[in-house]
Amino acid sequence: MAIVTGSRRARKLQAAAVYATLAALAIAFLFPLLWVLGLSLKTRPQIFADPPLYLWWPTLEHYADVLSRADFLKAFLNTLIVSASAVLLSLGVGVPAAYAFARFPFRGASLLFFGLLVMRMLPPIAVLVPMYVLFTKLGLATTRLSVVLAYSTFALPLVVWIMRGFFEDLPKELEESAWIDGATRYGAFLRVVLPLTRPGMVAASILCLQLAWNDFLFAAVLTNNATQTLPVLMAGFSGGDSGVDWGAMTASGMLVILPVVIFSFAAQRHLVAGLATGSVKG
Amino acid sequence: MSQSSNAVPSPLVLPARTAAPPRHGPGRLLERWFAAVTIAPTFVVMVLVFGLPLLFSLYLSFTGWSLNQQLLGGEWVGLANYQDLFDDPVFIGSLGITFGFTAAAVAAQLGLGLAIALLLNVDLPHMRAFRTALVVPMMITPIVGALCWKLLLDPSHGVFNHWIGERIVWLGMPGTALAAVWLVNVWHSTPYVALILLAGLRSLPSEPREAAAIDGASRLQMFRHVTLPLLRPYILVALLLRTIFEFRAFDNIYAMTGGGPANSTMVLSMFTYLTSFVRFDFSLGAAASWLMLLMSMLMCLAFIAVIRRRDAN
Numbered sequence: 001m002a003i004v005t006g007s008r009r010a011r012k013l014q015a016a017a018v019y020a021t022l023a024a025l026a027i028a029f030l031f032p033l034l035w036v037l038g039l040s041l042k043t044r045p046q047i048f049a050d051p052p053l054y055l056w057w058p059t060l061e062h063y064a065d066v067l068s069r070a071d072f073l074k075a076f077l078n079t080l081i082v083s084a085s086a087v088l089l090s091l092g093v094g095v096p097a098a099y100a101f102a103r104f105p106f107r108g109a110s111l112l113f114f115g116l117l118v119m120r121m122l123p124p125i126a127v128l129v130p131m132y133v134l135f136t137k138l139g140l141a142t143t144r145l146s147v148v149l150a151y152s153t154f155a156l157p158l159v160v161w162i163m164r165g166f167f168e169d170l171p172k173e174l175e176e177s178a179w180i181d182g183a184t185r186y187g188a189f190l191r192v193v194l195p196l197t198r199p200g201m202v203a204a205s206i207l208c209l210q211l212a213w214n215d216f217l218f219a220a221v222l223t224n225n226a227t228q229t230l231p232v233l234m235a236g237f238s239g240g241d242s243g244v245d246w247g248a249m250t251a252s253g254m255l256v257i258l259p260v261v262i263f264s265f266a267a268q269r270h271l272v273a274g275l276a277t278g279s280v281k282g
Numbered sequence: 283m284s285q286s287s288n289a290v291p292s293p294l295v296l297p298a299r300t301a302a303p304p305r306h307g308p309g310r311l312l313e314r315w316f317a318a319v320t321i322a323p324t325f326v327v328m329v330l331v332f333g334l335p336l337l338f339s340l341y342l343s344f345t346g347w348s349l350n351q352q353l354l355g356g357e358w359v360g361l362a363n364y365q366d367l368f369d370d371p372v373f374i375g376s377l378g379i380t381f382g383f384t385a386a387a388v389a390a391q392l393g394l395g396l397a398i399a400l401l402l403n404v405d406l407p408h409m410r411a412f413r414t415a416l417v418v419p420m421m422i423t424p425i426v427g428a429l430c431w432k433l434l435l436d437p438s439h440g441v442f443n444h445w446i447g448e449r450i451v452w453l454g455m456p457g458t459a460l461a462a463v464w465l466v467n468v469w470h471s472t473p474y475v476a477l478i479l480l481a482g483l484r485s486l487p488s489e490p491r492e493a494a495a496i497d498g499a500s501r502l503q504m505f506r507h508v509t510l511p512l513l514r515p516y517i518l519v520a521l522l523l524r525t526i527f528e529f530r531a532f533d534n535i536y537a538m539t540g541g542g543p544a545n546s547t548m549v550l551s552m553f554t555y556l557t558s559f560v561r562f563d564f565s566l567g568a569a570a571s572w573l574m575l576l577m578s579m580l581m582c583l584a585f586i587a588v589i590r591r592r593d594a595n
Binding site for chain 2: 014015018019021022023025026029030032033035036039047048050051052089092093094096097099100101104106112114115116117118119121122123124125126127128129130131132133134136137149150152153156160184185186189210213214216217220221230231234235237238246249250253256257260261264265
């Protein structure tokens, strides 16, 4: 807090206390991940060593093993295809709508917007039960397309929300002068407005990508062995207790979260905005 | 948006191919219906992946339907599915577990999140590094996070049991299993709350606190009577968002306990999942999910009311 009270010594003590508490919290929050990262860099005997090893020469054998497994690579590719398609679909569908929401108030707009909020907030299992039945009857179940469609339940509202904020922040004079110059609404939107909201589209894409990459429930129900995504593959590890290959499991786990941590940090600024969709502008 | 201002193209250099807006014919109609045309795809997707499935699920919940029947071939049973749910002790139990679990998880997340936000808001160097470290749990894949905890809690090889020198089967006993699942949800989602409240703290006006400082308010008084009331709208947003999202908790629980032992971690999402996709009773699953829908719809309405009121202020 900006207000400073007390002597210089008291302030130093306070700073030390703040740092110490934060350091303890950071260690507690990161410990599970760091410990598992450590496990993934141990040989099999080292993983089960009793007492546990705190210092050892790291090995990449489990990573080499995992990266040579066909099922891991297949799941990696599936996750990438499904997440990227969901993002592209939601951008293509949602960005024009977000522009209309921001600029052309129409009857029923707030009702539609409420629908989008509900779509984002409702328990996914509630949509999934009928979706599974419908997709099965349509012959779509276990396809990647079914997962992409399911992901639009969270990706589309997110895109519309974030992009509406970005469109609202642009000055209206931009399109108006384009219209006066003879541009159609479509032309002004595509050539004048859209290029300026590229940062917004990047932020929205990263947030959707993160959610799609991390999704387990939709993919667990809507995929089979050939189309499964990484979180579904990971859940398979937690089955039998004795037979679990700790090395492969920890190494795959670290490989699954590596990309998502990287692109989450890229969008850290926008994370809160995405969370409180609608309440905070991108 | 400041970064965009330098990229504003002058209207004078608009590409020449932008023809004058058509005054007649289909072009003019398209122009008039711009909002409708741009909204339509979103509306269609909403109906397809959201509206129709929910309506179909409402229909399912009033029928006895199985997967080998035609889509609308179920036999009408009225409220029998809902009756079955309320007669099922597992469902009644899962209602209680879901509410208790949601309340306990949200309370811990708010308390810890507020503490972290206050600490991160102290004006000291290197705070960014701490913030970065503290937000990692919320970014990672929930299934992977839960599996990490499962390894730490492993009865024979887990590091926690090694430290305390016992072989406790944490996930095998109702009390400890529920506590473990709660802990993992708190670990995963406290950073969300901390980030929302930190954003709130940063946006508070400094005048009230300065005035209070001049009046000689102690640090605790300042927090209780100045900062906390100003932060209230942000706390309310965090509270509602976390309640809505904890209410639908699934991934961590699925990976760690699967609803067990003895149904002690059987939250509503888990119950609905098992009913629909393990026992393949889609009618009962649809009824359970419609009850969940109604409850979370109420929470969404509360959320919107809060947002509206805050935006109006």
